[in-house]
Every structure is written in structure tokens, then in C-alpha cells.
Amino acid sequence: MPFKFGKVVQDDFFVNRESEIHHISNLLGSGINVTLISPRRWGKSSLLFKIGREMEKKNPGVRFCFIDLFQTRSEEEFYAYFATEVIRASYSKWDERMEQTKNFFKQIIPRFSFGLDPQEQFSLSFDWEEVKRHPNEILDLPEKISIQKNIRLIVCLDEFQNIAHYDEDLAFQKKLRAVWQRHQHCTYALYGSKQHMMAELFENKSMPFYKFGEILFLDKIDNDHWRRYISRKFRKSDKKISAKLAGKVADLVDNHPYFVQQLANAVWLHTDEVCTEDEIKQGLNHLLTQYDMFFSREVDMLSNLQLNLLKAIAWGEDQLTAKSTIKKYKLSSSASVIRSREALVQKEVIDIFNQRIEFLDPLFGLWIRSTYQKP
Structure with a gap:
């Protein structure tokens, strides 16, 4: 591999x-x-x-x-x-x-x-x-x-x-x-x-x-480095992927080292000769299906408010305590948002990096977006 x-x-x-x-x-x-x-x-x-x-x-x-x-x-x-x-x-x-x-x-x-x-x-x-x-x-x-x-x-x-x-x-x-x-x-x-x-x-x-x-x-590895690395690895195994698509693979999982390697490997397995958008989708869907039972169990252990907050984060909301966000995602109140956020940090589902809330497992965020409709 x-x-x-x-x-x-x-x-x-x-x-x-x-x-x-x-x-x-x-x-x-x-x-x-x-x-x-x-x-x-x-x-x-x-x-x-x-x-x-x-x-x-x-x-x-x-x-x-x-x-x-x-x-x-x-x-x-x-x-x-x-x-x-x-x-x-x-x-x-x-x-x-x-x-x-x-x-x-x-x-x-x-x-x-x-x-x-x-x-x-x-x-x-x-x-x-x-x-x-x-x-x-x-x-x-x-x-x-x-x-x-x-x-x-x-x-x-x-x-x-x-x-x-x-x-x-x-x-x-x-x-x-x-x-x-x-x-x-x-x-x-x-x-x-x-x-x-x-x-x-x-x-x-x-x-x-x-x-x-x-x-x-420790910061994440910059997307430029991942783009060059993924492209080089494909070339060494007699397959091709464009720099743009290699960068997309890393970007899909927020340049997270473990998951970039994992997703790139899944995409590589689905590529015969030249990688396209379809192979990336197939590789990602393969991983989401593989982890479906695990993520379902994770959701079962969350309160409705915590799950709703994860939906807001997964869909890119950055003003989580704003009235519009609270109403849109049924988050009850700004105090509830803060309590749910702290609970999710303690459960190691999310964390805060450079003033930005992110999933510790970026595949979990992608799974939420594929499983639940956007409000």
C-alpha cells in the first residue's frame, strides 16, 4: 500500500x-x-x-x-x-x-x-x-x-x-x-x-x-505538502492524480494526518489508472459505510441538543450562539450551546483549534452531513 x-x-x-x-x-x-x-x-x-x-x-x-x-x-x-x-x-x-x-x-x-x-x-x-x-x-x-x-x-x-x-x-x-x-x-x-x-x-x-x-x-500539515505527497505516491505506484484532486482529498478531511493517509489509500484502491472526482467519491463513501455502525453508536450516546450542535458544526455554522443558528438547529439557548459544546469537548468528539471548532474525527462530520438533511 x-x-x-x-x-x-x-x-x-x-x-x-x-x-x-x-x-x-x-x-x-x-x-x-x-x-x-x-x-x-x-x-x-x-x-x-x-x-x-x-x-x-x-x-x-x-x-x-x-x-x-x-x-x-x-x-x-x-x-x-x-x-x-x-x-x-x-x-x-x-x-x-x-x-x-x-x-x-x-x-x-x-x-x-x-x-x-x-x-x-x-x-x-x-x-x-x-x-x-x-x-x-x-x-x-x-x-x-x-x-x-x-x-x-x-x-x-x-x-x-x-x-x-x-x-x-x-x-x-x-x-x-x-x-x-x-x-x-x-x-x-x-x-x-x-x-x-x-x-x-x-x-x-x-x-x-x-x-x-x-x-x-502541533499544527496540521499544510495542504500544499499533502498535495505533493499524494501525487508522488500515486506516481510511484503507476497511477495518476492531479494536484488539484490530491489537494481535495486532504481538504475533505481537514488535512488531518491520519485521515488524509486513510482517505488517500481508499481513493487509491478505487483508482485503476487515473483518479477522477468519481474515485474520490467512491473512496469516501467506502469509508463512511465502513464506519456507519460506529458513528451510529456514537450518536446514540449523545443528547438531542448535542447532536443538533454537531449538525450545526458539520454544516459550517460559525456563529453557534447567534439567535438565527439556535432557531435553525433547535439549540434551545446560548447557554445550552455552551454546555453542549463543553460536553462534546470532554467526550473528545470536537475540540477548538485557533478559535475554530472542529471534529476530532473529520469523517464523523462528513458522515453527519451525509446522514442528516441540512435544516
Whole structure:
């Protein structure tokens, strides 16, 4: 397939982000912590993986460690997973991992687990009572390893906002900040997809991670880059699509990285030799049909007011609290609009970017327009 989605995008599937790569690489290489915020599926993980590969290739003194906190649901799970991935990223041989890990822990006794392939299937666990008494032995690992190996370990924590779901999460955040702010030889990149939660963690002056590092909001990729990318991918597979239609494919899904790749792939599958408007319609209809049951269930969980507000957004209304819009879409009142909007943000159906309300899943907006008549 000439397009990729649903996985980390690398190599020939990666589109632009040149300015972001340059800026973030300079920050991390200079020891400045980075917080990266954007909606889900905008390519944060792919961006950090690409930066990691390029920086490691240019400088053998840099090592990246990637940790996905989506897999953790408690502080206890965090410590075991954090330690496992930091050790895994720092030492490649299983016997070296065992030897070095024992050297780093004085108060906590680590337990090792290995699978059939000890290089890959490796994990650490600890006695929770010991960890509660000496958490810094784990939290200091990146700094200790960086000093011991004379490297800069860059720890990338994806879905960082998940720590807000831990029991006594505020106390835990204070522990992390108290330890990590002292580190001089390692660097942290913290990123997440729940924009309102990430903003609360890093922009609220009362929160422990306020001013922890430079905060960056990831923008969408410009339509010009998508147009060139889609055209090139069609050419490489002996098919054709005009620059205008390639731009239309990206524009239909608001230049959203995941969905541009997905829609472009669907259009490519429906194209024999030369793509026309018909192939784009066929590709889009295929995706809308594929997600019909999912979107129907999503609508079933919404109130009538919330659904009516989504219709207004899907049909491009930008004055949602105006009397004419409220009357046209039966939105009750401006106060109801505001409450419904906030509820939909919390449910991660919509979000606000550059003063504009958008669907987090642009296909959902297109499905609403194809399913309900415009008032």
C-alpha cells in the first residue's frame, strides 16, 4: 500500500514537519524539556520517533527511550514500566541489563522476567512497599544512566495526561517534578492527545509541571505538502492524480494526518489508472459505510441538543450562539450551546483549534452531513 495509517509513520510515509523537527531537535539536544500537545492521530509519536532516529544517527552520545503511558493505570504500574523501558533503551544485552540494574538499586530489589527472546521479552517488577519508601531510585534512573554511560538519554513519555487518572495523582506529579527538575544529563519529552488535560497539567500555575519545559502545540500539515505527497505516491505506484484532486482529498478531511493517509489509500484502491472526482467519491463513501455502525453508536450516546450542535458544526455554522443558528438547529439557548459544546469537548468528539471548532474525527462530520438533511 502506498499510504500508511494506524501505525507510527516513518521514512517515505512521513510528510514534512521540517521546522518542527529542527526546533524540537535543538531543544532536546540542548537539554531543554519539551511538552508537545495535539489531538490524537496528528502524528506526535511519528514525529518524535523520526527526531529520535535522526538525532541518534548524527550523535552516538544521544539515546532515546520511548514510553507509552496509555498502558499504565496506577503509580505502581508506572514505576515498573518506566524502569523496564529505561533499562531496555540503555542496554542492549540481557546480561548487561541484569548486571547494571543491580548496581543502580540499593534500597529496592528488582525482579527480572525474560521470555523466549531475552533481548526483547524483558521486564522488571518491584515490591510495591519498597518502591513507596524509595521511589527516587527509579525516577533517577535516566540521570544515573546518562552519567554512567556519558550519554544524553532523552525519555519520551506518550499519553502523559494518563497520570491524572492515578490515585493521588497530584502527589505523584509532585514526586516526578521534584526529581526530574534536578536532572542535568538527561532530557524529557512529554506529549499527549487530550488537549484540555495536557493544557491543565502544564499551563495551570498551580500544577506541579507548570513551566517544566517549552510547550509546543502541533499544527496540521499544510495542504500544499499533502498535495505533493499524494501525487508522488500515486506516481510511484503507476497511477495518476492531479494536484488539484490530491489537494481535495486532504481538504475533505481537514488535512488531518491520519485521515488524509486513510482517505488517500481508499481513493487509491478505487483508482485503476487515473483518479477522477468519481474515485474520490467512491473512496469516501467506502469509508463512511465502513464506519456507519460506529458513528451510529456514537450518536446514540449523545443528547438531542448535542447532536443538533454537531449538525450545526458539520454544516459550517460559525456563529453557534447567534439567535438565527439556535432557531435553525433547535439549540434551545446560548447557554445550552455552551454546555453542549463543553460536553462534546470532554467526550473528545470536537475540540477548538485557533478559535475554530472542529471534529476530532473529520469523517464523523462528513458522515453527519451525509446522514442528516441540512435544516
